Amino acid sequence: MSIHIEAKKGEIAETVLLPGDPLRAQWIAETYLEDVQCYNRVRNMFGFTGTYKGKKISVQGTGMGVPSISIYAHELINDYNVKNLIRVGSAGSYQKSIKLRDIVVAMAASSTSGINQARFEGADFAPTANFGLFQKAIETANAKGIEVKAGNVLTSDEFYADEFESYQKWSKFGVLCVEMETSGLYTIAAKHQVNALSLLTISDSLVTGEKTTTEERQNTFSEMVEIALELG
Numbered sequence: 378m379s380i381h382i383e384a385k386k387g388e389i390a391e392t393v394l395l396p397g398d399p400l401r402a403q404w405i406a407e408t409y410l411e412d413v414q415c416y417n418r419v420r421n422m423f424g425f426t427g428t429y430k431g432k433k434i435s436v437q438g439t440g441m442g443v444p445s446i447s448i449y450a451h452e453l454i455n456d457y458n459v460k461n462l463i464r465v466g467s468a469g470s471y472q473k474s475i476k477l478r479d480i481v482v483a484m485a486a487s488s489t490s491g492i493n494q495a496r497f498e499g500a501d502f503a504p505t506a507n508f509g510l511f512q513k514a515i516e517t518a519n520a521k522g523i524e525v526k527a528g529n530v531l532t533s534d535e536f537y538a539d540e541f542e543s544y545q546k547w548s549k550f551g552v553l554c555v556e557m558e559t560s561g562l563y564t565i566a567a568k569h570q571v572n573a574l575s576l577l578t579i580s581d582s583l584v585t586g587e588k589t590t591t592e593e594r595q596n597t598f599s600e601m602v603e604i605a606l607e608l609g
């Protein structure tokens with residue numbers, strides 16, 4: 378048991394899928410896993426372990442933002458020996474060419490969070506995906522005939538920016554989309570020398586104003602999950 382996860386040792390798999398939304402974790406477990414056990418209800422941040430095609434796999438909600446995912450990643454790695462951390466999140470598109478429901482594989486994460494500037498005393502650290510997981514995700518998507526985009530994403534500390542148009546600066550530098558956790562996940566994984574990857578489904582577009590519903594963000598996005606489940 379750790380501070381935020383009540384699982385016993387051995388109840389969490391080496392590979393864990395990490396949606397921000399705990400109800401998306403429940404949907405993934407109920408839709409895809411067999412022999413499912415709920416191992417965490419602390420703060421309603423649900424965690425489940427089951428099997429997928431015979432392999433043990435877990436899915437754990439992380440909450441929103443770098444501080445929240447950093448807590449869950451730290452405890453999963455240090456208290457439960459997790460080796461592969463795969464975020465399955467939603468994101469807002471920054472590019473006209475990236476449409477609702479497209480899947481983005483985050484090669485790297487820029488950020489508005491100050492945590493790494495403090496950690497590295499003003500220097501820049503580049504949070505990047507694990508190459509092995511990245512390569513396997515691309516191969517899996519190709520084999521399934523699912524088109525994915527790959528590139529730099531923005532991990533933002535705020536969902537509601539003061540200046541809506543400020544996204545255009547990132548867009549001009551080729552950043553594909555915005556979400557709120559990947560730079561934290563990649564940094565904590567690097568610190569502990571384990572593997573991390575973020576798969577993101579576009580839930581809304583800052584370019585066109587289109588949006589999916591709350592229900593869709595919770596209970597759909599199946600292609601991204603089907604890629605992630607093969608990475609264990």
Ligand SMILES: O=P(O)(O)O[C@H]1O[C@H](CO)[C@@H](O)[C@H]1O
Pocket residue numbers: 396397398440441442465466467468536555556557558594
């Ligand atoms: O859908 P999730 O995985 O939570 O991801 C995105 O959605 C939340 C904001 O609505 C933030 O956590 C952002 O990163």
Ligand SMILES: O=c1cc[nH]c(=O)[nH]1
Pocket residue numbers: 467468469470536555556557580581
């Ligand atoms: O963090 C997020 C997630 C989805 N859409 C956004 O605009 N921001």
